[in-house]
Amino acid sequence: MVSLYFAVPHRARWTLLLAASYYFYMSWRVEYALLIMASTLVVYFTTIGIQEAESERRKRFFVGVSVVFNFGLLFVFKYFNFLGSSLQQLADHLTLGVHVPVLHFLLPVGISFYTFQIVSYTIDVYRGDKEAERHFGIFALFVCFFPQLVAGPIERSGDLLPQFFEKHEFDYVRVTDGLKQMFWGLFKKVVIADRLAVVVDHVYSNPTDLDGFPLLLASVFFPFQVYCDFSGYSDIAVGAARVMGFELTTNFNRPYAARSVPEYWRRWHISLTTWFNDYLYLPTVVKRRDWGVRIAVVWALMVTFTLSGLWHGAYWTFIVFGMIHGSALCIEFLTRARRKKLTAFLPPLVYSYLCLGFMLSFIVFVDVFFRASTMSDALYIIPHMITGTVRDLVDLKNAGFSLGAIKGMFAGLGAPKWDIALAMVLIVFLELVQLVQARIVIREALRPRPTWQRWSLYYAMGVLFLLLGAFNNSVQFIYFQF
Secondary structure (H helix, E strand, C coil): CHHHHHHCCHHHHHHHHHHHHHHHHHCCCHHHHHHHHHHHHHHHHHHHHHHHCCCHHHHHHHHHHHHHHHHHHHHHHHHHHHHHHHHHHHHHHCCCCCCCCCCCCCCCCCHHHHHHHHHHHHHHHHHCCCCCCCCHHHHHHHHHCHHHCCCCCCCCHHHHHHHHHCCCCCCHHHHHHHHHHHHHHHHHHHHHHHHHHHHHHHHHHCHHHCCCHHHHHHHHHHHHHHHHHHHHHHHHHHHHHHHCCCCCCCCCCCHHHCCCHHHHHHHCCHHHHHHHHHHHHHHHHHHCHHHCHHHHHHHHHHHHHHHHHHHHCCCHHHHHHHHHHHHHHHHHHHCHHHHHHHCCCCCHHHHHHHHHHHHHHHHHHHHHHHHCCCHHHHHHHHHHHHHHHHHHHHHHHHCCCCHHHHHHHCCCCCCCHHHHHHHHHHHHHHHHHHHHHCCCCHHHHHCCCCHHHHHHHHHHHHHHHHHHCCHHHCCCCHHHHC
């Protein structure tokens, strides 16, 4: 594909990329292409209508058509059954004898991502921040560009659309940089995420059968699993695009180094966070400014993060996940000045590490709702992993920290002890790599090194990939379901 891309004339490359993108998307289900094509046609013509409309009323009409059509599709495919089942439960509770219909179809892959991308484009055209794209083929490519189609990053039209008109020459350094980033993303997915998934999936499939340390360890593993899984895909997407000369948005920036909830969301799924900030949070604050700044901000935070949780999936666990994050952000906003006074006596380094420890604990806690299959599972896991682990540690102490007692704590995790120990080592390895990466760009630092040094590292990483990859347990990328 890449060889063909650079072989064809620049004027024909958009055709090749568009065909490849549709082929890639239809490899899941052919019917999915009809949905994305319908969204593309509606947004293309409505944004031109916005551009040419002479009155504000007519512009709003076209915006309404685009937004309602695309969010309507998203609602039908992703949320209709959730709403129906909730209404059915309410009707059954009230003994109303009402039957709410259920739709039977699969959720189209990536619909949440490309819907947000084209809705933001519509709003940008309406605001006058972007001219409506008249080249239909280029616009269709913007909607379905295959590296980031099914799981982001969610690109802005002002960043990605102009790149389709640029002529990208073959550049050895850029191509190899992209390939290295793709390999690192694949390494994070297959070697780390899928290995952690063995423990996490086993424990969370039947959490009420377990207690104590197994619940805690699986809950600690999951944030690293979902991070390596999702950031791994983002690295593959960004690297694949870079090989062809396109620069996509950086989607992650060491989120588990965050010292506060706002900082965490500036580092995690950056393209989604900025989307909600620009198109929901800020407009809501401005709209409710007559309520007073504090109330407007609290309201906007709760609305934004509740909907952010719902964006992830049509389950109450995701809604609670979003509401907890929203509540934490509100508390941080409302107590900022008081917390600064109360912690002024602490040395900066001590305060920084206390905040880091709190954030890691908070992420483990709130991600239980993200991973649990049901609310009842989540509400079982949280207290039992705390009280049970305390009890396990007391029993361990009473047993004199014997090897048998230590091994007993790992019982019920669904994986050999060696695999669990390896998973812990891989987490430490990941954090060390990211610590170095925060100071230097490893790919760039390697570039001037002698060939034997660079290729020794490449071969070592390749051997680790082949030896440690959880190929028998490989699973679909987590965010494909969103």
